[in-house]
Amino acid sequence: MDVILLERIEKLGQIGDVVSVKPGFARNFLLPRKKALRATEDNKQRFEEQRAQIEANNLKRKQEAEKIAKKVDGTKIVLIRQASETGMLFGSVSNRDIADGVTAAGFTIDRRQVVLDKPIKTLGLHPVRVALHPEVIVTVTANVAKSEDEAAQQDKLGTAIPRAAAGEEAPDLDKLLEEAAQAQAEASGETPEA
Structure with a gap:
């Protein structure tokens, strides 16, 4: 099953990558946790429209995590x-x-x-x-x-x-x-x- 990643997944890919995964992994982990979308033409188009906002949100969460990381x-x-x-x-x-x-x-x-x-x-x-x-x-x-x-x-x-x-x-x-x-x-x- 092909999916579009909405965040970086270790050993899988970066934001926006279209990757092929086993259906169970997509159905039980990636899709319910909103880490990916099915790679349909509609979803690819919607992702490209929202790509800048998704990457900006990711950058903001990453900066917050880096501040906490220094303490933890x-x-x-x-x-x-x-x-x-x-x-x-x-x-x-x-x-x-x-x-x-x-x-x-x-x-x-x-x-x-x-x-x-x-x-x-x-x-x-x-x-x-x-x-x-x-x-x-x-x-x-x-x-x-x-x-x-x-x-x-x-x-x-x-x-x-x-x-x-x-x-x-x-x-x-x-x-x-x-x-x-x-x-x-x-x-x-x-x-x-x-």
């Missing part, structure tokens, strides 16, 4: 979840959980704006893309932990807290935090005081 980019959200001793979650973190966390941080986003490439099923720090506009995508960090204390430790380490496998000794967390602080100091060109 790099935001860290903490999600407390139950997990096994090996760090596997009982369940997973969904788009809605990320959207609720970003909203709690002070920026209202919709769950459909969260782009999860794969489900989050482990403890740790996970980068998550948020599409504020089809052309403005920012990254937030989801800190998934068992408790607030563990989340703070993961944030200091910059990675998930290592877990001991069955029959192994648990790693020394204080030593790991000290090594992370030393590595951070060396990266900034300072020498840590002993």
